[in-house]
Each structure stands twice: as structure tokens, then as C-alpha cells.
Amino acid sequence: MSVWTQASNIVKPRAGGTGKLFVLLAPDSTKFVRPATRPFSKTGNSQLSSTISQTTSTETDNAHETDPKPMSQSEQSKFDYDLFVIGTGPGGEGAAMQAAKGGWRVGVAERYQQIGGGCTHWGTIPSKALRYAVTSTMRSLKNPVMRELGYTIAPSMEQLGRGTQTIIGRQVSMRQSFYDRNNVPIHRGQARFIDEHTVRIDDGETVTAAHFVIATGSRPYRPSNVDFSHPRVYDSDTILGMQERPASITVYGAGVIGTEYASMFRNLGIKVNLINTRGQLLEFLDDEIIDALSYHLRDQGVIIRHNEYIDRLEPHDDGVVLYLKSGKALKTDAFLWANGRQGNTDDLGLQNLPIEANSRGQIDVDEQFQTCLPHIYAVGDVIGIPSLASAAYTQGRAAGMHMLGQCSGNLSLHDIPTGIYTSPEISSVGATEKELTAQCVPYEVGQAQFRSLARAQITGETVGMLKLLFHRETKRVLGVHCFGANASEIVHIGQAIMNQPDEHNTIEYFIETTFNYPTMAEAYRVAALNGINRLF
Numbered sequence: 396m397s398v399w400t401q402a403s404n405i406v407k408p409r410a411g412g413t414g415k416l417f418v419l420l421a422p423d424s425t426k427f428v429r430p431a432t433r434p435f436s437k438t439g440n441s442q443l444s445s446t447i448s449q450t451t452s453t454e455t456d457n458a459h460e461t462d463p464k465p466m467s468q469s470e471q472s473k474f475d476y477d478l479f480v481i482g483t484g485p486g487g488e489g490a491a492m493q494a495a496k497g498g499w500r501v502g503v504a505e506r507y508q509q510i511g512g513g514c515t516h517w518g519t520i521p522s523k524a525l526r527y528a529v530t531s532t533m534r535s536l537k538n539p540v541m542r543e544l545g546y547t548i549a550p551s552m553e554q555l556g557r558g559t560q561t562i563i564g565r566q567v568s569m570r571q572s573f574y575d576r577n578n579v580p581i582h583r584g585q586a587r588f589i590d591e592h593t594v595r596i597d598d599g600e601t602v603t604a605a606h607f608v609i610a611t612g613s614r615p616y617r618p619s620n621v622d623f624s625h626p627r628v629y630d631s632d633t634i635l636g637m638q639e640r641p642a643s644i645t646v647y648g649a650g651v652i653g654t655e656y657a658s659m660f661r662n663l664g665i666k667v668n669l670i671n672t673r674g675q676l677l678e679f680l681d682d683e684i685i686d687a688l689s690y691h692l693r694d695q696g697v698i699i700r701h702n703e704y705i706d707r708l709e710p711h712d713d714g715v716v717l718y719l720k721s722g723k724a725l726k727t728d729a730f731l732w733a734n735g736r737q738g739n740t741d742d743l744g745l746q747n748l749p750i751e752a753n754s755r756g757q758i759d760v761d762e763q764f765q766t767c768l769p770h771i772y773a774v775g776d777v778i779g780i781p782s783l784a785s786a787a788y789t790q791g792r793a794a795g796m797h798m799l800g801q802c803s804g805n806l807s808l809h810d811i812p813t814g815i816y817t818s819p820e821i822s823s824v825g826a827t828e829k830e831l832t833a834q835c836v837p838y839e840v841g842q843a844q845f846r847s848l849a850r851a852q853i854t855g856e857t858v859g860m861l862k863l864l865f866h867r868e869t870k871r872v873l874g875v876h877c878f879g880a881n882a883s884e885i886v887h888i889g890q891a892i893m894n895q896p897d898e899h900n901t902i903e904y905f906i907e908t909t910f911n912y913p914t915m916a917e918a919y920r921v922a923a924l925n926g927i928n929r930l931f
């Protein structure tokens with residue numbers, strides 16, 4: 396039996412994300428591939444929101460038959476490079492390394508002073524490093540022994556962020572070594588297309604290439620009615636430079652970035668307003684997980700307001716006042732705008748190509764990450780959702796493999812898990828209950844509460860739950876949803892089983908397997924037993 400279901404594990408709508416992706420879920424098969432059709436268009440944002448169909452490996456191979464004839468080696472040798480990649484974030488790195496390992500002459504361009512992309516300098520790495528600094532420091536300060544010793548200090552943002560620079564430095568030097576070892580030169584400066592095979596770096600050198608990968612990432616969307624030059628007004632890039640710890644902050648936008656920062660600020664003891672333009676937090680998650688997140692954020696003291704929209708923002712010397720369309724006014728020490736992102740395409744010379752970006756600066760690609768010019772690929776945030784470092788890297792590798800003529804069939808391009816680093820942490824992969832119910836899939840649920848696990852009792856991290864969704868008849872695992880400490884690690888055990896061939900991808904595995912004791916992984920056995928006991 397096959398059913399269509401919206402796959403929220405693939406489409407992860409961060410704030411401002413658009414489009415939905417549908418996947419054909421069949422309990423009796425495991426592989427998902429993109430359709431052979433090329434859904435790009437100059438005007439529509441079809442990109443990955445195309446229909447994904449499930450098919451056999453034979454059909455997968457047929458999909459490649461529609462690809463244009465690859466360039467011959469002698470044709471390629473006329474260019475400076477076989478592949479030139481624009482951007483050194485995870486998307487660009489994935490593509491560059493894949494092609495270099497395949498023996499191609501690869502060069503990259505990077506306009507920032509260091510490689511690594513927004514991921515390393517403004518996004519994933521600094522935000523997760525800061526989160527670790529905040530949670531570990533606050534946990535230590537809450538320790539009764541520390542209290543007894545009289546430690547009641549309140550670390551400044553500058554102190555908490557200090558370690559981040561060390562981690563960024565390590566990331567940059569490690570990633571630089573990848574380029575060095577694989578003989579991939581880095582051209583420093585802004586790359587702009589001047590024709591279909593040539594880019595100019597800043598106003599100087601020109602570089603020609605047989606193929607290109609656009610991996611230029613994204614930046615926070617900045618509406619014109621918000622004064623980002625005011626020292627109390629931040630976006631997700633500038634927040635990393637915050638020196639003083641405000642007593643209160645309003646976070647506008649309750650997507651992943653907004654919710655993560657709201658949670659982090661609250662952990663620091665800052666009063667937080669979280670303004671959500673939608674009716675629920677992170678609607679793409681499983682309902683029970685959304686409820687748990689809302690409960691715990693509120694329990695910690697975050698004031699969440701749903702279905703609210705900015706009317707105007709007035710920054711003053713003593714605080715920022717957010718006026719909402721509903722008539723409410725909120726005054727806090729600082730304001731973080733976390734509502735939407737914009738693809739970095741505005742200064743890329745696209746006007747010299749038939750490629751057009753949409754109103755969010757995103758580029759349409761087909762199932763192989765090719766733009767309307769088959770030798771120019773685009774990957775990562777610049778193509779829109781899911782806008783994750785994890786996905787960008789896989790997409791870059793897939794693009795690299797495709798241009799090398801290799802099949803990317805084994806790359807899990809659509810099996811993208813969600814990892815949200817709030818407190819509690821959240822992670823999920825596969826279908827939600829909402830989706831399975833809408834599609835009338837006969838599923839059952841198995842749950843394990845962290846508080847019943849010995850490991851959680853020992854560490855004190857008892858807030859959390861693992862939830863397995865499985866097919867009543869085949870017992871195939873259809874979805875894994877987790878919140879609580881280390882959820883983003885725990886989910887991968889379930890993901891590994893979900894991706895096994897039929898008969899090996901069932902909850903029986905968790906029942907029959909001996910887990911280390913005490914571990915958090917044991918939650919899988921508890922949840923599987925809980926679920927199987929519901930069957931009749």
C-alpha cells in the first residue's frame with residue numbers, strides 16, 4: 396500500500412520558509428528519489444517543493460537518462476577549472492571535496508576573510524557553541540555545591556562568547572586543511588558571473604570553469620521598517636556581537652532560530668517575549684513535541700504570543716518598544732529579529748545569465764541541483780528549505796557526484812532529520828502523527844519517558860520523551876520524535892533502522908537487541924515494547 400504524505404522531515408520550514416514537499420511513503424519499500432522531470436522555472440519557486448516520488452532503483456537509473464551529455468575531457472580542459480564553487484560553507488565544501496576526490500581541477504571563491512561559510516561564522520557553530528557555554532555555565536552555577544561556596548556571578552555575553560572564537564578558529568583551520576590537502580585553491584573576493592562560463596573575482600581576475608556550484612548561502616532578511624543600525628536591535632548575525640547581558644529581550648519570529656535563541660536567553664535568566672506570526676510553534680513538528688516545547692518554554696518563563704504581527708518598532712536609548720498590529724506594545728532592553736532569511740544572490744552577476752532568483756533571493760533547481768543551465772548547480776541555503784548545514788553538505792556532495800557522472804542514489808537527500816537546540820532539545824525524522832492520520836496509515840505509537848530510564852535518573856536529565864510511530868501490520872518504523880537531553884543524537888539510532896531494507900526496518904529490532912545499560916538508547920527498547928503491547 397502506498398500513501399501520499401507531506402514529509403516534514405524533508406521540508407523544514409524555518410521562519411519565512413515557503414513551499415511543501417510531498418513524499419510517497421510506502422510501508423513496503425525504503426528508497427525515495429526525485430522525479431525525472433525538471434521542475435525549475437524562472438518565476439515559480441518550485442525548487443525542492445517538487446513532487447518526490449518513490450520508485451524502484453531501475454526508475455532511479457532512468458531519471459539520469461534525461462541528463463545532458465557530459466562535457467568531454469578535452470572540452471573541459473579549455474577552462475581554468477573543471478569546477479568552480481562559489482562559497483565555502485558546507486554546501487560549497489561538500490561539492491568541492493567530492494569533485495576534487497573525483498580527480499577534477501577545482502577552485503573556490505570566498506568573499507569573507509575566512510573559509511567555512513555562514514555556518515562556521517554566524518550560524519550553526521557560533522550559536523551552538525554559545526548555547527553550550529550558556530547551558531554548562533548555568534548548570535554549574537545552579538549546582539548546590541557552587542551555591543554553598545557562594546558563587547553567584549552573572550557572566551557577561553562577552554565572557555560567554557569568548558570560547559566561541561576558539562571553536563571557530565579550530566573549524567576554520569581544519570576546513571582550510573581540506574582545501575589544502577585536495578589542492579583546491581581559494582580565490583578571495585566576491586565572485587560575479589560575467590557569462591555562463593566565467594566569473595570575475597572582485598574587480599580583478601577572471602576565472603573560467605566548465606561547471607559551477609553556487610553555494611552562496613543566505614543572510615537574515617531585513618525589513619526596511621526595522622532600524623538595524625540601532626545598538627539595541629539585532630538580527631541572528633549581529634546578536635553574536637552582543638556584549639552586555641540585557642535584562643529583557645523580545646524575539647520576533649518563532650522559527651527554529653528564534654525559538655533556539657529565546658530558549659538560550661531564558662536559560663541566562665533574561666526575561667523573554669517570543670513573538671510568533673503563526674498559530675503554533677514550529678508547526679512542522681509532531682503535535683505532542685510542539686506541546687512539550689510550548690509547555691517547557693512557558694514553564695521556564697518565556698512569554699509566547701502567537702498570531703501576532705509587527706506594526707512598528709521604536710528603538711529608544713532606554714529600550715525598544717515593539718508595537719503589534721493587535722494593539723499590544725512590548726518594551727524590552729533588546730530586540731532580536733528572527734523572521735525570515737534571504738538568499739545571497741543579489742550581487743552574483745545573475746543578470747548576465749538566464750538564471751533568476753525569486754523574491755527571497757533563492758534559486759530554483761531540479762532534482763539533481765541543476766539550475767536552468769545544466770552546468771551551473773546550486774546547493775544549500777541559496778535554494779531555500781530545509782536551510783540546514785547538514786542538508787547543504789549532502790546536497791553539495793550530490794551535485795559533485797552528479798557532475799562526475801556518479802549516481803547519488805545512496806545519499807539520503809530526503810531523509811533530513813530535524814535538530815532543534817532548544818531546552819529541551821528536539822529532534823525528529825520521518826512522518827508525524829498528523830501526516831499519518833491524514834493519509835489513513837494504520838500506525839501505532841510507542842513511547843518512553845526519560846524519567847523512567849536509569850541513565851536519565853543518574854544524570855538528572857529526566858525531562859523528555861522518545862516516541863516511535865510504526866505501521867500496525869508491517870511494524871515498519873515510520874517516524875521517530877524525541878525531546879529532551881541529547882535528542883539530536885538519540886534520533887539517529889531510529890533513523891538508522893528506518894533506513895534499513897524491508898523486514899529490517901521494524902520496531903522488532905529494538906525489542907530483540909541488547910542495549911548497554913544504563914543508556915539513553917534504552918529508550919528505544921522501552922518505546923518499542925510500549926508500542927507492541929498496544930497491538931491486538
Ligand SMILES: Cc1cc2nc3c(=O)[nH]c(=O)nc-3n(C[C@H](O)[C@H](O)[C@H](O)COP(=O)(O)OP(=O)(O)OC[C@H]3O[C@@H](n4cnc5c(N)ncnc54)[C@H](O)[C@@H]3O)c2cc1C
Binds near residue numbers: 482
Ligand atoms: C543562528 C543559526 C543557527 C543555525 N543552526 C543550525 C543547526 O544547528 N544545524 C544546522 O544544520 N543548520 C543550522 N543553521 C543553518 C546553517 O547554518 C545553514 O543552513 C548553512 O550554513 C548553509 O550552508 P551554505 O553552504 O548553503 O551557506 P553558508 O554556510 O552561508 O556559506 C555561504 C558562503 O558563501 C560566501 N559567499 C556568498 N556570496 C559569495 C560570492 N558572490 N562570492 C564569494 N563568496 C560568497 C559567504 O561569504 C559564505 O561564506 C543555523 C543558521 C543560523 C543563522
